[in-house]
Amino acid sequence: MNTVTPAPTWHHAHAASVAARRGEPDRRGRWRVLLAMAGFCLLFGALAVRLVSLGLTAEAAEDGGRNFVLNASQARPDIVDRNNETLATDIKTAALFAEPRYIIDPDEATELIASVLPDIGRDALRRVLSTDAKFAYIRREITPRQQQAIHRFGIPGIGFRIENRRFYPGGPAASHVLGAVNIDNKGIAGIEKYIDEAFLNDLHAAGFVDDHTMEPVRLSLDLRVQHVVRDELVQAMERYQAIAGIGVVVDVNTGEVLGMSSVPDYDSNSREQALDPNRMNRATVGVYEMGSTFKGFTVAMALDAGVANINDSFDASHALSVGRFTINDFHGKRRWLTVPEIFIYSSNIGAARMALALGNEGQHDYFERLGLLNTLKTELPETGAPIVPAMPWPKVTTITMAFGHGVSVSPLQTAAAGAALVNGGFYMTPTFLPRTIDEAAAVAQSVLRPETSETMRNLFRLNVLKGSGKRAGVEGYSVGGKTGTAEKVENGRYTSSKRRNAFLAAFPMDAPKYLVLVLLDEPKPETPGRGATAGSNTAPTVANIIRRIAPMLGIEPKVVDPAEEPALALASAQ
Amino acid sequence: MIRLLQVASVVAAASAAIVVFHVKYRAEAVAERASELQRELDREKETISLLEAEWSLLIQPARVQDLVGRHVERLELQPLDPKQITRIENLPMRPTGPAPDDEAALSAILEDATGEAQ
Numbered sequence: 001m002n003t004v005t006p007a008p009t010w011h012h013a014h015a016a017s018v019a020a021r022r023g024e025p026d027r028r029g030r031w032r033v034l035l036a037m038a039g040f041c042l043l044f045g046a047l048a049v050r051l052v053s054l055g056l057t058a059e060a061a062e063d064g065g066r067n068f069v070l071n072a073s074q075a076r077p078d079i080v081d082r083n084n085e086t087l088a089t090d091i092k093t094a095a096l097f098a099e100p101r102y103i104i105d106p107d108e109a110t111e112l113i114a115s116v117l118p119d120i121g122r123d124a125l126r127r128v129l130s131t132d133a134k135f136a137y138i139r140r141e142i143t144p145r146q147q148q149a150i151h152r153f154g155i156p157g158i159g160f161r162i163e164n165r166r167f168y169p170g171g172p173a174a175s176h177v178l179g180a181v182n183i184d185n186k187g188i189a190g191i192e193k194y195i196d197e198a199f200l201n202d203l204h205a206a207g208f209v210d211d212h213t214m215e216p217v218r219l220s221l222d223l224r225v226q227h228v229v230r231d232e233l234v235q236a237m238e239r240y241q242a243i244a245g246i247g248v249v250v251d252v253n254t255g256e257v258l259g260m261s262s263v264p265d266y267d268s269n270s271r272e273q274a275l276d277p278n279r280m281n282r283a284t285v286g287v288y289e290m291g292s293t294f295k296g297f298t299v300a301m302a303l304d305a306g307v308a309n310i311n312d313s314f315d316a317s318h319a320l321s322v323g324r325f326t327i328n329d330f331h332g333k334r335r336w337l338t339v340p341e342i343f344i345y346s347s348n349i350g351a352a353r354m355a356l357a358l359g360n361e362g363q364h365d366y367f368e369r370l371g372l373l374n375t376l377k378t379e380l381p382e383t384g385a386p387i388v389p390a391m392p393w394p395k396v397t398t399i400t401m402a403f404g405h406g407v408s409v410s411p412l413q414t415a416a417a418g419a420a421l422v423n424g425g426f427y428m429t430p431t432f433l434p435r436t437i438d439e440a441a442a443v444a445q446s447v448l449r450p451e452t453s454e455t456m457r458n459l460f461r462l463n464v465l466k467g468s469g470k471r472a473g474v475e476g477y478s479v480g481g482k483t484g485t486a487e488k489v490e491n492g493r494y495t496s497s498k499r500r501n502a503f504l505a506a507f508p509m510d511a512p513k514y515l516v517l518v519l520l521d522e523p524k525p526e527t528p529g530r531g532a533t534a535g536s537n538t539a540p541t542v543a544n545i546i547r548r549i550a551p552m553l554g555i556e557p558k559v560v561d562p563a564e565e566p567a568l569a570l571a572s573a574q
Numbered sequence: 575m576i577r578l579l580q581v582a583s584v585v586a587a588a589s590a591a592i593v594v595f596h597v598k599y600r601a602e603a604v605a606e607r608a609s610e611l612q613r614e615l616d617r618e619k620e621t622i623s624l625l626e627a628e629w630s631l632l633i634q635p636a637r638v639q640d641l642v643g644r645h646v647e648r649l650e651l652q653p654l655d656p657k658q659i660t661r662i663e664n665l666p667m668r669p670t671g672p673a674p675d676d677e678a679a680l681s682a683i684l685e686d687a688t689g690e691a692q
Binding site for chain 2: 055085086089090091092167169170171173223224227228230231474475476477547548550551556557559
């Protein structure tokens with residue numbers, strides 16, 4: 001409107017309209033004006049709305065800065081032990097990334113980055129930066145110093161993502177239980193994987209994960225016990241030149257695992273080590289013939305089923321022949337043996353005869369109830385299926401199973417079954433999460449009569465007082481246990497030169513609280529010429545563990561052992 | 575009258591604009607400060623979790639055991655033996671010395687005895 005004529009006012013327009021259409025005064029002109037007013041209102045209204053919306057969103061857009069720092073979302077909850085000591089936590093590290101499409105000079109950027117990260121492949125990096133891609137990682141988990149240096153260059157199109165990196169302060173202390181995470185902080189083994197599958201994946205999917213809001217996951221492990229078990233295993237492996245060692249400590253009244261170690265193990269902070277098959281978790285994945293440790297189960301089931309009485313005797317005066325197999329005793333007494341004698345002298349013949357008295361059906365039933373025939377399901381994803389002969393198994397299998405050959409189970413499985421022998425006859429699936437007595441009572445299954453369990457306690461105690469487990473004794477703590485020396489299979493035959501030794505113990509025997517199981521693979525004699533049976537290597541290892549953990553677990557040492565008298569009464573009752 | 579109204583409304587509009595912008599800038603400053611504090615809070619939390627990780631690294635039983643083993647001559651620490659644990663009521667009473675009168679009498683006898691011997 002740059003003409004000099006004045007803009008027509010409302011009055012002028014009105015007058016003109018009136019002049020033009022004399023017949024219909026005012027009506028049409030008024031409508032036109034209203035229409036114009038409405039149009040302007042709409043226009044300015046739209047402007048106002050846009051203005052307000054711009055004002056509201058402006059702040060959100062400027063926060064952070066687009067290609068500088070992005071927060072990654074793979075936060076994980078901390079893992080703590082039963083005393084709330086940290087076992088695993090997240091720490092922040094920076095990952096260097098590029099948005100190649102925004103990079104102006106790929107050559108310059110490559111040179112600058114390579115000056116800070118000298119080991120990076122320059123050609124490959126230049127190629128990546130020259131593309132038109134939206135996003136590419138250059139290097140993850142760089143140090144703060146490197147991050148600072150690269151940040152100072154101020155290269156456009158280069159940024160940092162803050163990522164969570166899993167850190168295990170204990171290193172190898174509990175690696176097999178905790179498992180591992182991959183570079184994206186996803187659990188790939190152990191409890192870490194369990195956490196992902198139990199709830200973390202769902203939380204991430206729902207977008208509920210914030211860095212610091214997650215409750216830590218508490219385990220049943222006790223870091224101190226865990227350390228002692230591992231430390232003693234490492235020492236035992238060295239002392240006896242063993243190729244592997246396994247140790248488990250279980251609360252017999254709740255089934256909680258307080259410590260579980262399998263050496264050689266790996267440092268959880270080093271992902272490469274975890275892949276070495278020699279460092280696998282033998283405590284839950286490995287299945288082994290447990291040897292004479294199983295005689296405890298055999299005696300318990302024979303007593304429980306009523307086919308044998310504690311005062312009964314069995315003929316162990318000569319070898320037992322079934323088909324082409326001949327069963328002999330390692331420390332042969334060559335006479336009839338009472339049940340306590342069979343147990344403390346670890347008589348294969350005696351155990352075999354007790355199992356035969358029970359029959360394969362009964363044996364199968366009890367093994368089944370003790371959880372030895374099925375795969376053990378705990379929180380740990382890694383678990384080995386037991387190797388069990390098919391039912392109906394022949395007589396010879398009944399005999400060999402009586403002393404722990406011909407059936408392979410995992411050490412943790414053995415520990416769970418062992419707990420049932422001493423805790424009053426209740427089988428509970430072991431757990432790595434805290435479990436109260438009440439929760440335990442809900443999952444416990446009664447598999448043995450309480451009287452049987454009491455007899456077994458006395459037998460275990462007697463075996464440490466008088467039998468093969470003497471070196472497992474710890475003054476004041478009333479340890480009871482059973483040795484197991486299994487010959488290893490080599491080229492399809494049992495060889496007497498290579499053994500796998502076990503010791504299954506519980507304490508204090510008058511009211512057992514904890515069970516300790518130790519296995520050593522191919523231990524050699526401590527000094528040349530001495531034996532390498534379970535009594536001479538796994539038993540003292542168990543003693544060392546108990547001596548250290550019992551005070552931590554608040555068990556009061558007793559000057560007079562209340563379990564000693566009933567145990568000795570068994571031996572003299574013939 | 576109308577002029578006055580016009581002036582008043584212009585003034586009102588101008589002051590409203592000033593006030594609105596003032597409020598907006600203040601809100602922005604507060605928001606800025608809030609996000610700054612939030613960032614600081616995040617940083618602090620990060621530091622705390624880092625320190626916690628370091629602390630748990632420092633108190634690892636394996637590390638403590640190693641340190642004790644290395645400085646065993648100075649620390650003179652030994653593993654606890656179960657024999658060292660007992661209840662307070664199982665301890666024998668502290669032996670009490672003779673009453674003052676008896677002590678005087680006893681030392682008198684002793685002096686006599688030594689005197690005679692010389």
